[in-house]
Amino acid sequence: MSESSPIKDALYVKINNIGQEEIHKLLLKEEFSKLFEKIYEPVIHEIQSIEEYEKYGTLAESMTHYLFTEMLIPSQRKIIFENVELDIVIPNTLELQKKSNDAIVIFFVKTSDLDQIKQRIQKIKKIQKNDANIWIITKDEIKISQSTYLTTKESFSKFLKDSQNFIKTKKMNKLNIFKT
Numbered sequence: 001m002s003e004s005s006p007i008k009d010a011l012y013v014k015i016n017n018i019g020q021e022e023i024h025k026l027l028l029k030e031e032f033s034k035l036f037e038k039i040y041e042p043v044i045h046e047i048q049s050i051e052e053y054e055k056y057g058t059l060a061e062s063m064t065h066y067l068f069t070e071m072l073i074p075s076q077r078k079i080i081f082e083n084v085e086l087d088i089v090i091p092n093t094l095e096l097q098k099k100s101n102d103a104i105v106i107f108f109v110k111t112s113d114l115d116q117i118k119q120r121i122q123k124i125k126k127i128q129k130n131d132a133n134i135w136i137i138t139k140d141e142i143k144i145s146q147s148t149y150l151t152t153k154e155s156f157s158k159f160l161k162d163s164q165n166f167i168k169t170k171k172m173n174k175l176n177i178f179k180t
Contacts, residue, residue, distance in 0.1 A: 011063060014038075023035065047059070054111070057109050064088065064137070071160075073090060085123075100129060106135045107121065107134065109138035121144065135159070137159065138150060139151050
C-alpha cells in the first residue's frame with residue numbers, strides 16, 4: 001500500500017470531483033491540455049506546505065501514474081533496477097534489459113540542484129544508454145541531451161501524447177487505448 005501524501009490526497013480529491021467519466025471523455029478526445037488545466041493547475045496552487053520543486057515533480061509523477069493507468073500505458077513505477085532508482089519505466093524492466101530502444105525511463109525532477117539532477121541522469125544512463133529514451137519531467141528548462149518536458153500545459157500534454165505514440169509504435173497497447 002502506498003503512503004498518503006498531501007499532494008496525492010489533493011490530486012485524488014480533484015480527480016473525484018471532476019469524475020472519471022469526464023476524465024475519460026477528455027482522454028478519448030486527447031484533450032490533454034484541458035486535463036492539465038482541470039487537474040494539475042488547481043492542485044499545484046492548493047498545496048502550500050511543500051518545497052516548490054518537490055511539489056511540482058511529485059504532482060506530475062502522481063498525475064502520470066493515474067493517467068497511464070487510465071490510458072492503459074504499460075509501466076512499472078517507483079522501482080530499483082540494477083541499484084538505480086527509477087520513477088517510471090515504459091513498459092517494464094524486462095524490456096529495458098532485452099531491448100532498451102523499446103523502453104523509456106521517465107525521471108521526475110524534484111530539486112533545483114542541477115548537479116543532483118545530472119548525477120541521477122548519469123545513473124539512469126548506466127541502464128538506458130539511449131538519451132532519446134530518457135525523458136525528464138521538470139519545472140524549469142534544463143539544457144541536457146535527454147528529452148525534457150516541462151510541467152506546463154503544452155509541454156505536459158506533449159509528454160502524454162508522446163507516451164501514447166511510443167506505445168502505439170512499439171505495438172504495446174493490448175486491445176484498447178483507454179479503460180473506458
